[in-house]
Amino acid sequence: MRTIARGAEALVSSAKFLDMDAIIKSRLPKSYRDAELDSSLRNARSRKEARLLREARLAGVRTPYVYDVDTHDASITMEFIVGPKIRDVLANDMPDARVVCENIGRALAKLHSKGISHGDLTTSNMILEGEEVCLIDFSLGNMPASEEDLGVDIHLLRRAFMSAHSEVAELFDSLISSYLSHNPGGKAVLAKADEIQKRGRYT
Ligand SMILES: Nc1ncnc2c1ncn2[C@@H]1O[C@H](COP(=O)(O)OP(=O)(O)O)[C@@H](O)[C@H]1O
Ligand SMILES: [Mg+2]
Structure with a gap:
């Protein structure tokens, strides 16, 4: 795993899913929040993001395929999109x-x-x-x-x-x-x- 970006909310790293190039976006814990509340907030946001990536795709917009949503560490595993920003x-x-x-x-x-x-x-x-x-x-x-x-x-x-x-x-x-x-x-x-x-x- 190699870190690609670290923002205020999430850590993005490159990884493999089966044998495909993938991205894992995990939401970082916030220590100032109650641990249980923090975990449920981060999971809710990851689920929402995964849902919108999928809905946008159904609307005909190119978005990364979502391979997996992990509610243990609030992470999304998705397709690695090759190209410049x-x-x-x-x-x-x-x-x-x-x-x-x-x-x-x-x-x-x-x-x-x-x-x-x-x-x-x-x-x-x-x-x-x-x-x-x-x-x-x-x-x-x-x-x-x-x-x-x-x-x-x-x-x-x-x-x-x-x-x-x-x-x-x-x-x-x-x-x-x-x-x-x-x-x-x-x-x-x-x-x-x-x-x-x-x-x-x-x-
Ligand atoms: N599916 C992806 N394929 C390739 N690069 C990605 C992908 N998702 C994120 N990245 C890279 O990681 C950076 C941060 O991801 P992003 O989802 O924008 O998180 P943040 O909320 O921290 O801005 C992006 O600007 C891009 O460079
Ligand atoms: Mg961004």
């Missing part, structure tokens, strides 16, 4: 940047049309697999999502494009056009995202 490759001079952004818009449209929100939609939580966009890290997602949840997704993504990807800000327009053409309820979500931006906060 969108954050690290998205640039104006990248060949097919527009196609990639359209694919992000279409994936998000499919997700939202099924009433699923992602909750932490930044380009660090997207892996480019060929030209396909794979969404990961659904721990803050919801299903059924409220209109506010969906608006937050668009708001966070717009913010990521405008800051981290200022040189590609105009690509966001291609993303949104694609989103709107694949999601009949998209206009209302965009209006919500604008409202959230005006409020200056998103929770």
